Amino acid sequence: MIHSRIAGTGSYLPPRIVTNDEFSERLETSDAWIRERTGIAQRHIADESQGSSDLALEAGKAALQAAGARPEDIDLIIVATSTPDFIFPSTACLLQAKLGSKDCAAFDVQAVCSGFVYALSIADKFIKSGQHKCALVVGAEVFSRILDWNDRGTCVLFGDGAGAVVLRASDAPGIHSSVLRADGRHSGMLSVPGNVSGGKIIGSPFLQMVGNQVFKFAVKVLDEVGREALAAAGAGIGDVDWLVLHQANVRILDATARKLGIPPEKLVVTVDHHGNTSAASIPLALDEYVRAGRIKAGHRLLMEGVGGGFTWGAVYATF
Ligand code: UT7
Numbered sequence: 001m002i003h004s005r006i007a008g009t010g011s012y013l014p015p016r017i018v019t020n021d022e023f024s025e026r027l028e029t030s031d032a033w034i035r036e037r038t039g040i041a042q043r044h045i046a047d048e049s050q051g052s053s054d055l056a057l058e059a060g061k062a063a064l065q066a067a068g069a070r071p072e073d074i075d076l077i078i079v080a081t082s083t084p085d086f087i088f089p090s091t092a093c094l095l096q097a098k099l100g101s102k103d104c105a106a107f108d109v110q111a112v113c114s115g116f117v118y119a120l121s122i123a124d125k126f127i128k129s130g131q132h133k134c135a136l137v138v139g140a141e142v143f144s145r146i147l148d149w150n151d152r153g154t155c156v157l158f159g160d161g162a163g164a165v166v167l168r169a170s171d172a173p174g175i176h177s178s179v180l181r182a183d184g185r186h187s188g189m190l191s192v193p194g195n196v197s198g199g200k201i202i203g204s205p206f207l208q209m210v211g212n213q214v215f216k217f218a219v220k221v222l223d224e225v226g227r228e229a230l231a232a233a234g235a236g237i238g239d240v241d242w243l244v245l246h247q248a249n250v251r252i253l254d255a256t257a258r259k260l261g262i263p264p265e266k267l268v269v270t271v272d273h274h275g276n277t278s279a280a281s282i283p284l285a286l287d288e289y290v291r292a293g294r295i296k297a298g299h300r301l302l303m304e305g306v307g308g309g310f311t312w313g314a315v316y317a318t319f
Pocket of ligand 1: 029190
């Protein structure tokens, strides 16, 4: 049987750091409130000249280097993003051209903060089919572009960035299981309810969220889907070395780990210095812990995302 395995990770954060104090200078908020309610101390914000494909390019190059792969080795590119450079072509096609990976399949996945888990699960299935051997899977976002910078309830939460993995065909797993879920009846809880039509923006181009409902829903489904992914692999809670959750709010991370019965020392936390980078948050967190020597070869990872749609999912893998 063909398996798929993560062969290298990479990430990129734009250099500009925005601290909580920058918000409190012009909005009714404070560093203390933001830290206490979210755990966020700072986030990175992309320069106006940078699109998601530019961030994805830097993350992708780092992942290729870590995997010892060349752009021409890649036969599948999947970019998870809700902030693409254009309506079309896809960010994955733009990334392909920038990387110089010719002729391979390239497409975007739109599952908001679950996007990376969706993309990784899709790439795993493509590789297991035998038709693809080496995939570049990227989460890349410039959420700063879809925020109302005067809405204190949302603008303090998000940041920009990109993370990537190279997923290769392998004799041994690798990815043991993945579970993907969605429920479109909850679309109003978290959305950017606008579109472009006839040269005009119809609806709103800004992120809207019922924060406390999202919070409760996230903890509930992350617990359920994490257990499902482990059960599908014949594994239990004790078989998790690292819980790599979508980094939305440190209180969501803590509550989910507690509900799953996973001790805090196994919980990956980067939301404090990245903010919520949507589809980029899991591969960004993964790369940071790998490069710090904390996640090592052979460690078992439970990766889980939840976000707009609503969408959620989990991937259980040996690194
Ligand atoms: O990737 C998935 C995307 N989203 C998320 O994961 C977000 C999930 N939700 C959350 O992280 C939390 O719900 C928030 C951080 C958004 C809010 O925390 P909360 O503990 O759920 O607070 P709340 O929504 O119940 O609001 C409490 C109060 C409200 O004031 P009133 O109505 O009680 O007077 C808000 O207006 O906090 C107020 N508030 C703020 N105060 C100071 C909201 N944002 C701010 C702010 N500074 N930035």
